[in-house]
Amino acid sequence: MTKPLTKDDYRPDDVTVHRDPARLNRVIRALRNAGRNVALVPTMGALHAGHRQLIREAQVMQNTVVVVSIFVNPLQFGPNEDLAKYPRQFESDVDICRAERAGIVFAPSVEDMYPEGAQVTVHPGPLGDELEGAVRPGHFEGVLTVVSKLFNIVQPTYAVFGQKDYQQLQLIHKMARDLNFPLDVVGVPTVREHDGLALSSRNAYLTPEQRQHAVTLSAALTAGAHVSSQGADAVLKAAHDVLAQTPEIEVDYLELRGVDLGPAPENGDARLLVAARVGSTRLIDNIAVLLGESDEKGE
Numbered sequence: 001m002t003k004p005l006t007k008d009d010y011r012p013d014d015v016t017v018h019r020d021p022a023r024l025n026r027v028i029r030a031l032r033n034a035g036r037n038v039a040l041v042p043t044m045g046a047l048h049a050g051h052r053q054l055i056r057e058a059q060v061m062q063n064t065v066v067v068v069s070i071f072v073n074p075l076q077f078g079p080n081e082d083l084a085k086y087p088r089q090f091e092s093d094v095d096i097c098r099a100e101r102a103g104i105v106f107a108p109s110v111e112d113m114y115p116e117g118a119q120v121t122v123h124p125g126p127l128g129d130e131l132e133g134a135v136r137p138g139h140f141e142g143v144l145t146v147v148s149k150l151f152n153i154v155q156p157t158y159a160v161f162g163q164k165d166y167q168q169l170q171l172i173h174k175m176a177r178d179l180n181f182p183l184d185v186v187g188v189p190t191v192r193e194h195d196g197l198a199l200s201s202r203n204a205y206l207t208p209e210q211r212q213h214a215v216t217l218s219a220a221l222t223a224g225a226h227v228s229s230q231g232a233d234a235v236l237k238a239a240h241d242v243l244a245q246t247p248e249i250e251v252d253y254l255e256l257r258g259v260d261l262g263p264a265p266e267n268g269d270a271r272l273l274v275a276a277r278v279g280s281t282r283l284i285d286n287i288a289v290l291l292g293e294s295d296e297k298g299e
């Protein structure tokens with residue numbers, strides 16, 4: 001028999017931690033029936049100022065309960081990737097959510113998210129095999145599968161993601177549209193360190209020396225954006241030149257695309273994306289560029 005909800009299932013004055021998807025779903029339905037909006041911020045934990053910004057953006061609409069999910073999703077990691085060593089710091093993550101006045105932390109177990117026999121997944125379409133997907137086969141199938149499960153469990157009014165993972169954000173937009181999820185997907189500009197490095201949980205893997213090399217990614221993007229009025233070739237050359245100055249990093253790709261990640265236009269809004277390895281740590285970044293029309297466009 002299902003246990004009735006109690007006041008401990010949602011405490012308006014503190015963050016409530018939920019682990020059971022079915023129980024959280026009942027709490028959410030009660031909140032929505034009471035007229036509350038629900039905003040979802042999906043994360044893999046090891047929260048930093050980028051995640052804090054997502055939680056703040058999630059609160060802009062009045063009368064909203066923010067649900068932060070913390071789940072290191074095995075389905076989106078390849079066999080030789082960093083699933084086992086991915087940083088896990090649950091208690092301090094909950095403290096951060098409390099400080100940012102999130103209402104609920106949802107931290108399910110792998111067994112609850114993927115019960116034995118679970119087989120159905122979400123196929124991302126052709127974009128899922130490009131850029132990040134070309135280097136990490138199956139990654140976006142894993143991302144879209146877990147995000148669609150989170151959408152169904154949490155039934156948010158809107159869901160907030162970072163532009164740092166730009167291809168992920170585009171694919172989630174497409175999934176929400178193509179599969180008729182009744183919610184708004186919100187993208188938040190990348191939060192950076194003072195020198196430009198995009199905040200990322202994986203920055204914690206970097207040695208102090210590697211940390212200095214890592215800033216080359218954002219420096220290359222900025223150099224490209226500065227010459228955007230000269231067109232695509234100039235943008236790519238400027239960015240390549242900066243990357244070439246740091247032989248310690250190995251570039252997986254540097255690509256200029258349209259904002260929807262189709263081919264870049266000759267003039268107008270485009271996106272410059274980079275992925276590189278600094279030692280064994282893989283980092284990604286991207287920036288908005290306005291091709292052929294002005295010198296630079298901020299995010």
Ligand SMILES: Nc1ncnc2c1ncn2[C@@H]1O[C@H](COP(=O)(O)OP(=O)(O)OP(=O)(O)O)[C@@H](O)[C@H]1O
Pocket residue numbers: 042043044045050051053054160161162163164165188189190191192198199200201202203
């Ligand atoms: N610097 C950032 N600025 C804005 N949003 C961010 C930033 N870093 C991550 N996010 C967003 O936070 C959400 C959760 O991401 P995740 O938990 O994987 O953190 P991460 O720092 O991207 O970790 P990783 O190092 O594994 O890529 C995603 O929507 C992601 O785009």
Ligand SMILES: CC(C)(CO)[C@@H](O)C(=O)[O-]
Pocket residue numbers: 042043044071073076143146147165168
């Ligand atoms: C969206 C996400 C939480 C799905 O596991 C993850 O890919 C991430 O943290 O960006």
Ligand code: BAL
Pocket residue numbers: 076077165
């Ligand atoms: N932030 C993207 C999650 C991943 O790299 O698996």
